[in-house]
Amino acid sequence: MKDNLLERVLGPTPPPAYALLYRQGHDQAEIIEGDVVDVDNLADIPLHDADGTVREVLALVPFRQVRERGYQAIDDGAPLRCLRVTARQEVPVQMLREALPATLPAIEGRGFDVPDQDYIATVSAVIGDEIGRGEGANFVIRRDFLAQADADGARVATSLLRRLLERERGAYWTFAVVTPDIILAGASPERHVSVNNGVATMNPISGTYRHPQGGVDPASFSRFLLDTKEVEELFMVVDEELKMMSQVCADGGQVLGPFLKQMSKVTHTEYLLKGHTSLDVRDVLRETMFAPTVTGSPMQNACAVIARHETKGRGYYSGVAALMTPEASGGFSLDAPILIRTAQITPGGEVRVSAGATLVRHSSPQGEVAETAGKAAGLLGALGLEAAYGAGFGAGAGSGAGSLQMAPEDIDELTSSASRVVPQPQGTPQPVPGAQTATELANDPHIRAALVARNRMLAPFWLAEQHDARSAGLTGRHAVVIDAEDRFTTMLAHQLRHLGMTVSVVPWAQVAADGEIPLPPDAEYLDLVIAGPGPGDPTDRSDPRMARLRAAVQRRLRDQAPLVAVCLSHQVVATELGLALARLDSPRQGVQLTIDYFGTPARIGFYNTFTARVEAGNSSPVRLSGGVEASIDPATGDVFALRGRGLATLQGHAESILSIDGIDVLERMVRHALGNV
Ligand SMILES: C=C(O[C@@H]1C=C(C(=O)O)C=C[C@H]1O)C(=O)O
Numbered sequence: 001m002k003d004n005l006l007e008r009v010l011g012p013t014p015p016p017a018y019a020l021l022y023r024q025g026h027d028q029a030e031i032i033e034g035d036v037v038d039v040d041n042l043a044d045i046p047l048h049d050a051d052g053t054v055r056e057v058l059a060l061v062p063f064r065q066v067r068e069r070g071y072q073a074i075d076d077g078a079p080l081r082c083l084r085v086t087a088r089q090e091v092p093v094q095m096l097r098e099a100l101p102a103t104l105p106a107i108e109g110r111g112f113d114v115p116d117q118d119y120i121a122t123v124s125a126v127i128g129d130e131i132g133r134g135e136g137a138n139f140v141i142r143r144d145f146l147a148q149a150d151a152d153g154a155r156v157a158t159s160l161l162r163r164l165l166e167r168e169r170g171a172y173w174t175f176a177v178v179t180p181d182i183i184l185a186g187a188s189p190e191r192h193v194s195v196n197n198g199v200a201t202m203n204p205i206s207g208t209y210r211h212p213q214g215g216v217d218p219a220s221f222s223r224f225l226l227d228t229k230e231v232e233e234l235f236m237v238v239d240e241e242l243k244m245m246s247q248v249c250a251d252g253g254q255v256l257g258p259f260l261k262q263m264s265k266v267t268h269t270e271y272l273l274k275g276h277t278s279l280d281v282r283d284v285l286r287e288t289m290f291a292p293t294v295t296g297s298p299m300q301n302a303c304a305v306i307a308r309h310e311t312k313g314r315g316y317y318s319g320v321a322a323l324m325t326p327e328a329s330g331g332f333s334l335d336a337p338i339l340i341r342t343a344q345i346t347p348g349g350e351v352r353v354s355a356g357a358t359l360v361r362h363s364s365p366q367g368e369v370a371e372t373a374g375k376a377a378g379l380l381g382a383l384g385l386e387a388a389y390g391a392g393f394g395a396g397a398g399s400g401a402g403s404l405q406m407a408p409e410d411i412d413e414l415t416s417s418a419s420r421v422v423p424q425p426q427g428t429p430q431p432v433p434g435a436q437t438a439t440e441l442a443n444d445p446h447i448r449a450a451l452v453a454r455n456r457m458l459a460p461f462w463l464a465e466q467h468d469a470r471s472a473g474l475t476g477r478h479a480v481v482i483d484a485e486d487r488f489t490t491m492l493a494h495q496l497r498h499l500g501m502t503v504s505v506v507p508w509a510q511v512a513a514d515g516e517i518p519l520p521p522d523a524e525y526l527d528l529v530i531a532g533p534g535p536g537d538p539t540d541r542s543d544p545r546m547a548r549l550r551a552a553v554q555r556r557l558r559d560q561a562p563l564v565a566v567c568l569s570h571q572v573v574a575t576e577l578g579l580a581l582a583r584l585d586s587p588r589q590g591v592q593l594t595i596d597y598f599g600t601p602a603r604i605g606f607y608n609t610f611t612a613r614v615e616a617g618n619s620s621p622v623r624l625s626g627g628v629e630a631s632i633d634p635a636t637g638d639v640f641a642l643r644g645r646g647l648a649t650l651q652g653h654a655e656s657i658l659s660i661d662g663i664d665v666l667e668r669m670v671r672h673a674l675g676n677v
Pocket residue numbers: 140142190205206207208233268293294340341354355356357358375
C-alpha cells in the first residue's frame with residue numbers, strides 16, 4: 001500500500017523530522033520526511049550520498065552561520081540543520097489544511113522581550129551612533145515576542161500552520177518544519193534567493209504599510225507609496241541585493257518591478273532581481289548570506305551593528321530555509337525563503353516571534369516600534385494572541401494591554417508624514433482620492449501607475465538585461481577593485497566588465513602596508529586601481545582598514561598611476577590632497593542628487609555621512625592646487641568629485657541603482673584616469 005506520509009506525520013507516532021510546505025507557484029502542498037544531519041558549513045550540506053547518489057535536502061540556516069563569511073554574529077549555537085529527504089508526498093493544499101489540528105492549544109502571550117522604551121532608545125542610538133558616524137545606511141534591529149503554549153512544540157507548529165493557511169495571504173512559503181529540538185512554523189513573504197536551471201532570482205522586499213483596522217485603504221496606501229523613507233528603504237535594499245547578484249551572476253541582475261506583496265495585516269513593496277548563475281547552490285547561499293532587508297547595508301558592517309545593539313542571538317530569525325532539489329540537468333534547484341514572520345518553537349511549547357524594522361536616517365522611533373508590532377501581528381493573530389497586542393497596529397488606536405500601547409498619532413507616523421513626500425516625477429498620477437475601498441491594491445490603476453513611476457528614479461543600466469558589453473575601447477585593460485567592506489565593489493566590477501575591462505576584486509587586507517596592490521594572476525600590468533567604498537570614518541587612524549586604503553591611495557597618487565576612488569576612498573583622496581572633511585548635518589545615506597559632473601548634470605546615488613568640503617559660494621568646478629579640479633555643491637562647498645592627472649573620484653556611487661547616469665559617469669571617470677583613452 002502507498003505510504004500516506006501526511007497521515008503518518010499527523011498521526012500518533014510521527015517521524016522525528018518532517019516538513020509541511022506550501023510554496024508560492026506550486027499547485028500542491030508538499031510533505032517531506034527526512035534524516036536530520038547537522039553540519040558546520042554550507043559547503044557540507046549533504047547533497048550526495050557516499051556513493052554519489054543525489055539527495056534532496058531541506059536546510060535550516062541560522063543567522064549565526066554568517067560567521068562563515070567572517071561576519072559577526074552573537075553565537076547562540078543554533079545548528080545548520082539539514083533534513084535529507086527520505087520520503088515526500090504532494091497533496092492539494094486544502095487536504096493538508098483540513099488534516100491539520102483544528103484547534104489551537106492554549107497560548108499565553110508574555111509580551112516583547114525588549115520593551116517599547118528600550119527599543120525606542122535603540123532606534124535613536126542606531127541613528128545617532130551608527131548611521132550618524134558613517135557606519136552604514138540602514139540597519140535592522142529585531143525584538144522578540146514571547147509566548148508559552150500548553151502543548152508540545154509539534155502541536156503548536158501544526159495548529160499554527162493550519163491557521164496561517166486559513167488566514168494569511170501573499171506568503172512565499174507557508175510552512176512548518178519539525179525536528180526533535182528545533183521547530184519552526186510561519187508564513188514568510190520573502191524569497192531570499194532561488195535558482196532554477198541556472199536562473200537566480202532574489203526578491204528584496206521593503207516598505208511596510210500597516211493595514212488600518214477597517215482593511216486596506218487606497219488613499220492612505222497612496223500616501224505610503226509617496227513616503228520618501230519607504231521609497232528610499234526599498235531602493236537601498238535593491239542596491240544591496242544587486243551587490244549579491246553581481247557576485248553570483250555573470251550578467252549581474254536585471255531589476256523587475258516594483259510589485260506589491262499584500263498580506264493579511266501589512267502590504268509591502270518589492271522588486272525581483274534576475275540573473276544567470278553557474279555556481280553551486282550552496283555557494284549561492286553563502287555569497288548571499290543574508291538579506292539586507294533583515295540585516296542592513298553595507299551587510300558586513302550591519303552584522304557588527306546588530307551584534308552591538310541586540311542582546312541575544314537570532315536563532316533562525318533572518319536566516320533562511322533552503323530546499324535544494326536535484327534537477328534533470330544534473331544540478332540542483334534552490335528555493336530559499338527568509339525566516340521572518342516565523343515562530344521558533346521549542347519542544348516544550350515556548351514560542352518566539354521575532355520582528356525587526358529597517359532603521360534609516362529619518363526613522364521615527366515610535367513608528368519603528370509600531371512597525372515591529374505590525375510585522376508580528378499576522379503571526380500573533382494566528383496564534384490567538386490578538387489580545388496580547390491590542391486592537392491592532394493599523395490606523396486605529398492601540399488599546400491593547402502591556403507594552404504595546406501607543407498613541408494613534410504614533411501609530412500613524414509611518415504613513416502620514418506630509419513633510420517627507422517624494423517629489424513626484426513628471427506625469428505621476430495623483431494619489432487616489434477618498435473613501436473608495438479596494439481590497440486588491442495591485443489592481444488599482446492609480447497605484448500601479450505610481451509604482452511604475454518609481455522606476456524613473458532608477459538607473460536604466462540595472463533595469464535592462466546586461467549581457468552585452470559596451471564597446472568602450474577599454475577591452476583588455478586590467479583593473480583591480482579594492483574592497484573596503486562594502487560589496488558595491490561587485491557592482492563596480494560588473495560595470496567595468498561591461499565596459500570591456502578585465503577586473504578582479506581584492507579585499508583591503510591584501511594591500512601591503514606600503515600600499516602595494518597585488519597583481520591579478522593573469523595580468524602583467526595593472527592599468528587601473530579602483531579604491532572602493534566602505535563604512536566608518538576615513539580619518540580614523542586607529543583603523544587598519546583606513547590605514548591600508550590610505551597607503552594604497554598615497555602610492556597611486558605619488559606614482560600618478562591611474563586611480564578611481566569611490567565614496568570612502570574619495571574621502572581618503574580628498575584628505576590626502578589637503579581638503580577638510582566634515583560630518584554632514586543630515587547624512588546622505590541612500591539619497592539621489594543631481595550633481596554637475598564637470599559640465600554635465602548627472603543624477604547620482606549617495607551613501608555617505610562624511611563629506612570633503614571647500615569654501616562655500618564658489619561655482620563648480622573649482623580649481624585646486626596640483627592641477628586638480630573639484631565638482632562641488634556651490635551652496636555648501638561639499639565636494640562631489642575630483643579630477644587630476646590619472647585621478648578621478650566620486651563621492652557618490654556610479655554603480656548604484658540610484659545613479660541614473662551612473663554607467664556614463666563611471667566610463668568618463670575610467671577614461672579620464674587612464675589618460676583620456
Ligand atoms: C525585518 C522584517 O521584515 C523585513 C523588513 C521590511 C521593512 O522594513 O519594511 C519589510 C519586509 C521584510 O523584508 C521582519 O519581518 O522582521
